[in-house]
Amino acid sequence: MAFLTITSGEMNGQKFEFEQNEISIGRSDQNVISLDNPAASGKHCAVIRDGNKYSIRDLHSTNGTRLNGRNVVEARLKPGDIITVGGVEITIDGPDIEAEPTPEPITRASSTPTVILAPHAVSGTPPSPAFQVKRSNKPVKIAIIIAVFALVAAAAAWFLINVMK
Secondary structure, three states, X not given: OOEEEEOOOOOOOOEEEOXXXXXXXXXXXXXXXXXXXXXXXXOOEEEEEEXXXXXXEEOOOOOOEEEOOEEEOEEEEOOOOEEEEOOEEEEEEXXXXXXXXXXXXXXXXXXXXXXXXXXXXXXXXXXXXXXXXXXXXXXXXXXXXXXHHXXXXXXXXXXXXXXXX
């Protein structure tokens, strides 16, 4: 049976066997593999089983999904492939994975160059993508609310001063 193993981060060494045809990966608790990583999207990607064929599909994540160091939208998997979600590396392995040659994966256009390492260098190299951390708009909203409140208070004070004369 095929399985996914987390090979970096806080969950290093955890193994997930395929008990269903799709394993979702992301930051949300609703995923089969829930990652505590700010560079991972809520529903980041999914690994899909179709018989003995396995593939990875990016689910419109903010930072993209990498397969063996390369940004992908969808690609066929083979034993030993390394999937990178945020800063977390996950490998796929198992005796039942059909590993026939496949066409090039569908890649995502990227504004930053992608460095592809030789297969022997990938396993010993830590992930180096420049992931973006999602930012909150909450401070901006609070500043706007405070500014509006200050303007209303100033207008009320001006009105009271002019009425009192």
